[in-house]
Amino acid sequence: MNLPYSVLLKQLNRGLLVGALLATLVVVPGLAENTVTDDGHSVTQVVRIPEAITESHEGAFEILPDQYRQYATKMNTVVKDYDAGFEFTLPWRVADGVHVNMDVKSDSEHIQGYSFNLTTAGTGEAYTVSFTKRNNTPTTGTSQKVWNTTWYDIPIKGMTNAKYLEIWRKNSGIFEHNSVDGGFFEKRDAQAARWSRITPKQDSDETVGSLMEVEFIMDQDPTHRYNMASTYPSTAQTFMEAGILETIVPSFSLIDQSDYEKTGDxxxxxxxxxxxxxxxxxxxxxxxxxxxxxxxxxxxxxxxxxxxxxxxxxxxxxxxxxxxxxxxxxxxxxxxxxxxxxxxxxxxxxxxxxxxxxxxxxxxxxxxxxxxxxxxxxxxxxxxxxxxxxxxxxxxxxxxxxxxxxxxxxxxxxxxxxxxxxxxxxxxxxxxxxxxxx
The missing domain is CATH 3.40.1000.10 (Mog1/PsbP, alpha/beta/alpha sandwich)
Known part of the structure; x- marks a missing residue:
């Protein structure tokens, strides 16, 4: 069955975010994250802030008073796009950003939203987050409702993660060179919500980049998809996905496009x-x-x-x-x-x-x-x-x-x-x- 978001978050924290990478993640004093254990107790896991992110914001460390230097990296970036009609929050300070509103030659047809880098170019590591609104046009002969509630023509209601991946594997070559995980989950006011993580397979200890996507089709706007995509070094999976799952995903919502006055009176x-x-x-x-x-x-x-x-x-x-x-x-x-x-x-x-x-x-x-x-x-x-x-x-x-x-x-x-x-x-x-x- 499709997982409620709270259950999805706990499973990712226990199984994917914490367990899978503790062997490779260097843990030092940094961000404190609360993790729910199998017996229901809350423990504190100290997660290292990636050095590339810290280096990108050295100027902030120099300016901010000592007692407030945590804001040099862990600072909410609240985004509201009244033209596109949605909002979300990043739990990090960003190094740069761009707003896009353009037609594209792909199934998305039109993209509107934001893209951010958490690091500067000189650090050598890319940490990116984008959140965009895209057209959601059914294939010829398929109704919008069927299009929104099926995965490769299979109804998504009650679909397990294993079934989701099995269907995807049959219809895509992406699995040949990548480790892939994902599934559907329940989100309030959404017709469909799904997530995926794609990481290239490797035979060496070299760090590779992972891509995590979370996508929503909302009840109030079934003709659009709202897509969050983030890329990061695979060794930073714990840090990045904690922010994605605990802040970005729950903060996303649609907003009234008529509530914004472009010029003050x-x-x-x-x-x-x-x-x-x-x-x-x-x-x-x-x-x-x-x-x-x-x-x-x-x-x-x-x-x-x-x-x-x-x-x-x-x-x-x-x-x-x-x-x-x-x-x-x-x-x-x-x-x-x-x-x-x-x-x-x-x-x-x-x-x-x-x-x-x-x-x-x-x-x-x-x-x-x-x-x-x-x-x-x-x-x-x-x-x-x-x-x-x-x-x-x-x-x-x-x-x-x-x-x-x-x-x-x-x-x-x-x-x-x-x-x-x-x-x-x-x-x-x-x-x-x-x-x-x-």
């Missing part, structure tokens, strides 16, 4: 605008745009880039990440902030950085120390909850939207994040009409 600065937040009242303020909602204050403004290193990296994704990292560092240094959440948010190609936590109240928290002219926190500073989003425009303009409330206020609610997501960039460069470099 409030101009913040040249090239930067903001969508008027529902439920907030605008108030007078000097030097910034201000709103309130109950005891929550929302400020939106444009600031100059104070970090020279960013200009050399713009408009690359690594350069934009330097902006986010420096912003985190400044919050910690100037506001004595405790960072509880830091992530990159890519929404219709707009790259922004979201930070939330607790900090000293910026309206009363500082005093100038005469001997060194440095702004330092007062001993009696009041602590407040905060959530900010910062975006880098194409003309060196930086837009910042920040919420502040009494300590304990849940500013991480989706409704508040949606408000901060209202920052807009008027023009996104690096596009040739079919692809856009992020």
């Amino acid at each position: 409030i101009m913040v600065d040249d090239g930067v605008s903001f969508v008027k937040p529902a439920g907030f009242s605008r108030v007078k303020s000097t030097g910034k745009i201000a709103f309130t909602k109950g005891n929550i204050q929302l400020d939106v403004e444009s600031i100059a880039i104070p970090w020279q290193a960013i200009s050399a990296g713009v408009p690359t994704l690594l350069g934009k990440q330097t902006l986010g990292d420096n912003y985190v560092a400044s919050l910690v240094k100037v506001h004595d902030a405790r960072i509880d959440r830091y992530e990159m948010r890519i929404i219709n190609n707009r790259v922004a950085f979201y930070v939330s936590g607790v900090m000293n109240d910026p309206s009363q928290a500082y005093t100038t120390i005469a001997q060194d002219s440095v702004m330092k926190p007062k001993a009696s500073s009041k602590r407040v909850a905060f959530a900010s989003e910062i975006v880098l425009g194409n003309q060196g303009k930086v837009g910042v939207a920040r919420m502040i409330g009494p300590e304990g206020t849940e500013l991480t609610k989706a409704e508040f994040i949606d408000v901060l997501d209202g920052l807009r960039i008027d023009d996104i460069i690096g596009s040739d009409g079919t692809s856009t470099v992020l």
Whole structure:
């Protein structure tokens, strides 16, 4: 029978992710992953972050405060594509990315979505993740429903992994030179969901690349396939598939394409605008745009880039990440902030950085120390909850939207994040009409 996703995850953790590669995986202090054992107990497995990923983000390690250096590699990348109508989250920082929207000469006919590298070219190892929407056109004479619920004309209901692979082997030559695994699993709101892993067979100890794919056909959109594909060295299977199965797959969902306003109705600065937040009242303020909602204050403004290193990296994704990292560092240094959440948010190609936590109240928290002219926190500073989003425009303009409330206020609610997501960039460069470099 088709496995529920939770059962699939446990089986992969126990049998494929943990057992198969512990003999070849070098385990050192790194990421801690919870694994469910056969007797139902939870144990902690320490999984090494691949060196190629760490090397690709050395700049982040240098900028981020010591206590927050984990964000140099393990940092959520949240992607929302309102044009294509789907969203997903990667549990890693990425080195670069591209958005594609093009016709192709294959069964997919049209591809729309994102592709990312987790590593830079100089590391010598490729770690990639793509998530795309593709046409799902039946063969002549086959109905959409039959097409979506069969595997090489065999109904998928109740199909075991062994049967799935047996049918695939009879219809494809891919098994001759590759080790292949996979099957169907149950996902809420999906007509069909399947996964596969393909790794070239080898006679030596040389590391080869694996390909893992997860594909969905959703009830609300049966004429499209949503395909996640990831390539990585076979020795990194535990690390990569933990992220795929625990974060990417469950985070995928369809979203309402009509919920996105491409341009904000409030101009913040040249090239930067903001969508008027529902439920907030605008108030007078000097030097910034201000709103309130109950005891929550929302400020939106444009600031100059104070970090020279960013200009050399713009408009690359690594350069934009330097902006986010420096912003985190400044919050910690100037506001004595405790960072509880830091992530990159890519929404219709707009790259922004979201930070939330607790900090000293910026309206009363500082005093100038005469001997060194440095702004330092007062001993009696009041602590407040905060959530900010910062975006880098194409003309060196930086837009910042920040919420502040009494300590304990849940500013991480989706409704508040949606408000901060209202920052807009008027023009996104690096596009040739079919692809856009992020």
